[in-house]
Amino acid sequence: MIPIAIVGASGYTGLELLRLLSEHPLFQVVAITSRELIGKSLGEVYGFSGRYRDLRFEAPDVERLAGKVKGVFLCVPSGSAHEMARPLLEREVKVIDLSADFRFKNVKVYEATYKLTHQASDLLDIAVYGLAEIYAEEIKRASLVGNPGCYPTSVLLPLIPLIKEGLIEEEGIIVDSKSGTSGAGRKAENYYSFCEVNEDFKAYKVAGHRHTPEMEEKLSHFSGREIKVVFTPHLLPINRGILSTIYVRFRRPLREVHAFLESFYRERPFVEVLPLGTYPRLSEVRGTNMCKFALFEDKERNQGIIISVLDNLVKGASGQAIQNMNLMFGLPEDLGLPKSPLFV
């Protein structure tokens, strides 16, 4: 077994890592940290049963962790992870950071977006962007992975191959995304209270969400020219799931674009390009590490429409992180990760 720690395990991505790793045959979580819950067990606080029920939260002492694990998942807020990575890397612990701290190549974009000074910007050179379907080879050799944002995952998986291949126009990309409320994290605020989310629906951070520069940096990289993305996130009254409706212009006939994308992802276990005419829905990916998308065209209006779905806590966060950790340890990327959904 490979010993693993989760730093910041009391939030939704930490708990989802624990759920998923309960079924993993080779990773063994030996430490979980939380400043508030020191000494308490997963069973007591979150009602976990099974493999990790009696695991107790400890203080986030990175040095100590480095002595007992071979891999660490950092589930701390953006701005807290950059200082934790170095001591772990120095002791040859592989690190996957679920915050934004190691997602960007351009530190200025990161600092402008997150309004922070990066304390370990030299590490950005060795950090690999953990979009496993695109960067698998780099991830296998990486010691530090910046796990992608949930929205960018849903957008980049369909768009990167199309941009690389020149199959869509670089201009005029609009992404209209809808996310389940767990995407906001575990927050004790009226805005996220049951009565004020349930039966409601709202957009937020229009023209200002932090995931926009992340998408743009990656797309621009593969395009060779600067790409801009209009991005509008919305809050869905459900727990899990992201559906992104992506407006693009195809440069080739729909069937051709579809055939290319299908063949691009044919061998990848976690991406499915749906047959033309089929609609993806969140229930088909619930609880799984799948990302699925479908392509549509409004010919009369010359508009391509791509609809992409994933479970924000799995493929959009913890599942993709495990996929990356699998790759970093030379394991099959789908080891221990679910593909069959909770249909209801």
Next chain:
Amino acid sequence: MIPIAIVGASGYTGLELLRLLSEHPLFQVVAITSRELIGKSLGEVYGFSGRYRDLRFEAPDVERLAGKVKGVFLCVPSGSAHEMARPLLEREVKVIDLSADFRFKNVKVYEATYKLTHQASDLLDIAVYGLAEIYAEEIKRASLVGNPGCYPTSVLLPLIPLIKEGLIEEEGIIVDSKSGTSGAGRKAENYYSFCEVNEDFKAYKVAGHRHTPEMEEKLSHFSGREIKVVFTPHLLPINRGILSTIYVRFRRPLREVHAFLESFYRERPFVEVLPLGTYPRLSEVRGTNMCKFALFEDKERNQGIIISVLDNLVKGASGQAIQNMNLMFGLPEDLGLPKSPLFV
């Protein structure tokens, strides 16, 4: 128009009073208070349109309010209302308190239950329990009304007439209630966050909820002997509504009990005893001031089962408060109060 104030208007019962009073032909809300929102309008903070959109929150200065209104709804926490009532009453302002401060006749029970010392226990003598269907005559003459709890309303409306008439056993009453989350008030806590209420269901305060002594005091009063009620509340992942499943033993055949109850409430606009064999559901009372109940019998097991539904924010709080205010001002009790549900 009769000028009215709402003290503590920023919570769910305050907002529901404002929604309902938007349609009231004679009460005019001229002041709303909130310590946190002073100077802000209902439109700004809560997106209200219509009649009260531009009404602004002010500080809760009871003396000043007394000079400009004829009636006040107190929507403050239990323990805050008892001190506010007196100055209002002294200036001949009619007061309806939506907290528990004026619901009890026995101050010791109140103090033990709410772990508070009552600062105006002399007023308990003149306070009337605002269960409008039972105390209409007293309410008409009252200057101070203690508006009933949401759970007790759903339980006392069916049980009081049956207890008075001796149609059920006094022993062994069990109330299993389920309430929408708005019943907990506006709370910024993880326990009430969307992700942790949605798709979940849980009991709380088993054998220790504060509404138990309220039910018991009223039932005992009408029985003449001490009545005990086992009460188990549960939290429903919906915004509004209470359904109480009440286990009793009938002393007379079901049809007879049903006929009595039906005739008891025949003339009352807000109570409906459903035909035998019919099930009540929350959607039938959503947004209305109705309380409906149905009677069942498991003959083989000698068990009577009464199922009662109401909208906890309307008949369980703000609607019943307006019904009481109508009575206190000599108006028809159903003036301005909705009876037709939002079926979906």
Next chain:
Amino acid sequence: MIPIAIVGASGYTGLELLRLLSEHPLFQVVAITSRELIGKSLGEVYGFSGRYRDLRFEAPDVERLAGKVKGVFLCVPSGSAHEMARPLLEREVKVIDLSADFRFKNVKVYEATYKLTHQASDLLDIAVYGLAEIYAEEIKRASLVGNPGCYPTSVLLPLIPLIKEGLIEEEGIIVDSKSGTSGAGRKAENYYSFCEVNEDFKAYKVAGHRHTPEMEEKLSHFSGREIKVVFTPHLLPINRGILSTIYVRFRRPLREVHAFLESFYRERPFVEVLPLGTYPRLSEVRGTNMCKFALFEDKERNQGIIISVLDNLVKGASGQAIQNMNLMFGLPEDLGLPKSPLFV
């Protein structure tokens, strides 16, 4: 009182008309029809209380209705209404059709869209499109009104004034809409079953929804040139509400566009243009006849974004129908229509 009938009253728009008309001071519903529920009362079948509880469904005999009412709401499927209107109009009954049968000026577009032959296409000349904020004067004089679709209402209210005034580009309009499930009507299908909508989210009829030609005809009319709209509807796991995210290009600075729209709607009771920087949400319009919208701009990407919300059963259907009926009978357009929301 003005006697009114509702034809096809057993669906969600019919029931919502009945809820709203329960509070109307001048319209009196005297007949409701449903082929399946003949003889049954609203109280029995839908648990209604109050004013219309004992009203019984009758067969949809238009001739007979014409003898006893002055206005009729047709809540039948598209394709059933065109044949019902004429006999009513001949007997001087005012007709509001909630289906699509009288929404189009160009019968060919209607027939191509709905795959039907219009049996009363001559009436299209006298039918007025019931978008009350735009066509109030025509509606006042009309005997036949085609009540707008729910999605078009949310889109046309913000766009028509901007198109008329030339403040947005005619090209490249994209509408990404999300609707509560009641918008699909009352349907006994697995696709709309609780377990398969709850916690799910999905797009449908991409590049092929029937409301697209309706929007395009109206926008083109006000533009003077043909306007195309890319429209993508999605199904929200909530009962009520439409939020449309509309992507346009402003021709003038945001503040100017905003000021124009605000002044355009200043006197209209049911439209609110929110202050810049404010987000609309469905809870603010729940149960009301309001439509609210907010304007945003992504300057760096030269994109205008308009977010529009309404309650699909009220302003998107039954409320707007009553607003139209008010106008047709010379009443204030907001008579009996709610503006204050069920905040929770």
Next chain:
Amino acid sequence: MIPIAIVGASGYTGLELLRLLSEHPLFQVVAITSRELIGKSLGEVYGFSGRYRDLRFEAPDVERLAGKVKGVFLCVPSGSAHEMARPLLEREVKVIDLSADFRFKNVKVYEATYKLTHQASDLLDIAVYGLAEIYAEEIKRASLVGNPGCYPTSVLLPLIPLIKEGLIEEEGIIVDSKSGTSGAGRKAENYYSFCEVNEDFKAYKVAGHRHTPEMEEKLSHFSGREIKVVFTPHLLPINRGILSTIYVRFRRPLREVHAFLESFYRERPFVEVLPLGTYPRLSEVRGTNMCKFALFEDKERNQGIIISVLDNLVKGASGQAIQNMNLMFGLPEDLGLPKSPLFV
């Protein structure tokens, strides 16, 4: 691998079996049947990915199945399974029936409850009731298992040990249960449509649910005297989960009863008796095969209250069925079954 078939795989219990068996290391589903979906794949119809994505539905030909599998899960309606079991058993295929057909020992009770004539009542003698925690030894030797009902599982797991040990009174047991909507199966009916379940809550089949005799037969068996249970089921607006609030009278002090139950289940992987003072909730068992319960006492009112939770599709149906199949094939009972919940 052990080849397995699922008969009637297109409903919720069938799909849940497929989800769970996707992770099972030894059972291989080689056939799924559905009369309506012959020739269609799980991927096409239900959006499954992973192990069983390309598995296609076939006609339910029991003879043919018997030739290729060693175990069969029957997910057909009660009344359809009794005729399918015999040909399978004759060919030495192990059978787990998820309907009620093999749950009862007394065929008359079955026939009266289900209003059917049992076509294979002789098999009731060899059928074992699949409550794995109670009948593990019998199940290991069984060829035919009647998988328990979802409600009975939640009630019998806490009550059977208490009844056997004489720790509760046999009289006056009341069970107030609340179930997620998937418990009703996949049904295209208005009663189960999204808009009419969402934000609603209702009791159903009061004093007449088919699971009452199932509970009573099992409890009576362990008591030695006839036990009656008052049972009231309710429909929760969530997909999954059952919470049963069980009212009993303890014969011994709470701590003693609790200690007994805890020790009774200490070694069982899927039952957890919570520490005193702790509340169970549905989110803690979501997606898992766990059943958890907590004991409370209202001392003043001499009432014991047991609250029991499980996921109706897992421990209440498909998970328990796999647990039984594990036992029948001599495998560890928890092989391939999840214990860690989807916390959100």
